Amino acid sequence: MSFLYNITIQASGLVLKGIAPFNEKIKKGVLGRKETFSILKQNIEKTDKTLWFHCASLGEYEQGLPVFKALRAHYKNHIIVLSFFSPSGYDIRKNSPIADVVVYLPLDSKKNAVTFLNIVKPELTVFVKYDIWPNILTELKNRGLRAILISAAFRKNQSYFKFYGHFFKKALFAFEYIFTQNESSKKLLESINYKNVSVSGDTRFDRVSSQLKLDNNLPFIQDFKDTKLCVVAGSTWPEGERFLSNFINTHNDLDVKYIIAPHNIKTGEILNLKSSLHCKTVLYSEKSNNNLKEAKVFIVDTIGILSKIYNYANIAYVGGALGNTGLHNTLEPAVFGIPIIIGNNHSKFPEAASMISHGGMFSISNQTEFNNSLNKLIKNETFRLQSGRKNLQYIKENRGAVIQIVNYLRI
Numbered sequence: 001m002s003f004l005y006n007i008t009i010q011a012s013g014l015v016l017k018g019i020a021p022f023n024e025k026i027k028k029g030v031l032g033r034k035e036t037f038s039i040l041k042q043n044i045e046k047t048d049k050t051l052w053f054h055c056a057s058l059g060e061y062e063q064g065l066p067v068f069k070a071l072r073a074h075y076k077n078h079i080i081v082l083s084f085f086s087p088s089g090y091d092i093r094k095n096s097p098i099a100d101v102v103v104y105l106p107l108d109s110k111k112n113a114v115t116f117l118n119i120v121k122p123e124l125t126v127f128v129k130y131d132i133w134p135n136i137l138t139e140l141k142n143r144g145l146r147a148i149l150i151s152a153a154f155r156k157n158q159s160y161f162k163f164y165g166h167f168f169k170k171a172l173f174a175f176e177y178i179f180t181q182n183e184s185s186k187k188l189l190e191s192i193n194y195k196n197v198s199v200s201g202d203t204r205f206d207r208v209s210s211q212l213k214l215d216n217n218l219p220f221i222q223d224f225k226d227t228k229l230c231v232v233a234g235s236t237w238p239e240g241e242r243f244l245s246n247f248i249n250t251h252n253d254l255d256v257k258y259i260i261a262p263h264n265i266k267t268g269e270i271l272n273l274k275s276s277l278h279c280k281t282v283l284y285s286e287k288s289n290n291n292l293k294e295a296k297v298f299i300v301d302t303i304g305i306l307s308k309i310y311n312y313a314n315i316a317y318v319g320g321a322l323g324n325t326g327l328h329n330t331l332e333p334a335v336f337g338i339p340i341i342i343g344n345n346h347s348k349f350p351e352a353a354s355m356i357s358h359g360g361m362f363s364i365s366n367q368t369e370f371n372n373s374l375n376k377l378i379k380n381e382t383f384r385l386q387s388g389r390k391n392l393q394y395i396k397e398n399r400g401a402v403i404q405i406v407n408y409l410r411i
Contacts, residue, residue, distance in 0.1 A: 201401040235306070360390035
């Protein structure tokens with residue numbers, strides 16, 4: 001398995017280079033990984049003490065951020081290296097204040113693992129949730145370097161728990177301790193005789209709770225919303241945007257404002273969305289030239305402000321689960337105590353199942369179900385407020401993962 005894995009990694013590198021000219025996202029990753037070692041060498045001296053945080057993408061970064069902040073505050077004299085595998089994480093957080101150096105993780109070949117760790121030499125490595133790379137982790141263990149995995153979530157169909165998965169299973173044992181999101185993940189680890197594990201919960205609950213301590217005011221959103229009921233659709237994809245457009249176009253009688261924040265903000269897709277709406281619609285990029293109070297729909301063609309926008313929502317729709325892209329962050333709106341509508345493809349997201357069972361989230365699969373759910377939440381104030389409070393209570397009940405991790409690390 002080790003031989004096959006290493007051949008696959010080498011082949012993947014060649015394939016990615018071949019595809020790169022035709023795919024902008026892959027191209028960014030290929031070019032970024034070429035610079036990783038030179039960036040590290042320019043920023044790390046041989047005498048520096050370092051910590052290393054690794055995240056697959058932006059979601060895992062947000063998940064790990066409360067722990068990263070705690071470590072940053074304690075290890076003030078250490079160089080902190082933050083790595084991403086995905087361009088969507090790197091592009092948005094390449095200037096993250098919790099890190100001194102931000103790079104793409106090189107492909108997981110044995111040679112790259114040795115080179116990376118020869119430069120970084122981390123006293124402590126923190127991986128978030130998954131993105132478990134066997135060669136890098138094995139090299140960490142061989143050097144006696146500490147590594148932990150936080151907010152881990154496992155499924156029984158993963159190779160770690162199959163008879164043929166010894167090579168990948170071995171990578172898990174490179175972690176000195178694993179903090180899981182749930183009891184089922186803990187039991188799966190124990191089934192392969194991994195004992196240094198505990199259920200800490202998901203650090204995202206701590207992350208989103210901290211949002212309430214920030215200044216979430218956005219005057220232009222307040223101008224747009226005015227005194228009206230507001231539906232915020234966050235991280236939307238075309239399939240969900242069609243439901244939204246149809247609802248808005250056929251319910252002109254409702255005195256409601258709508259904010260749509262697409263996941264992809266490509267100009268063509270934004271203009272298509274705008275043209276599908278038969279009412280006064282303003283883009284974020286056009287806000288200074290429009291009277292926002294007169295608009296019914298506000299389209300957010302920028303990134304980085306959605307978590308604050310949810311502060312103005314009375315109802316949220318979160319995209320990703322109508323297609324196969326994966327449900328986006330539902331905890332961000334939940335912390336503001338509002339009900340949430342999502343698609344029906346959410347089996348890999350336990351927080352969705354929990355909020356649905358608690359009565360604060362509603363899963364839909366077609367236009368009729370979407371219309372019925374949104375209509376009920378708009379027109380029944382008591383039902384809307386009760387549903388939202390259930391989501392906030394769920395957030396409050398699941399905080400505390402960061403404290404457990406920090407206590408383990410004794411900082």
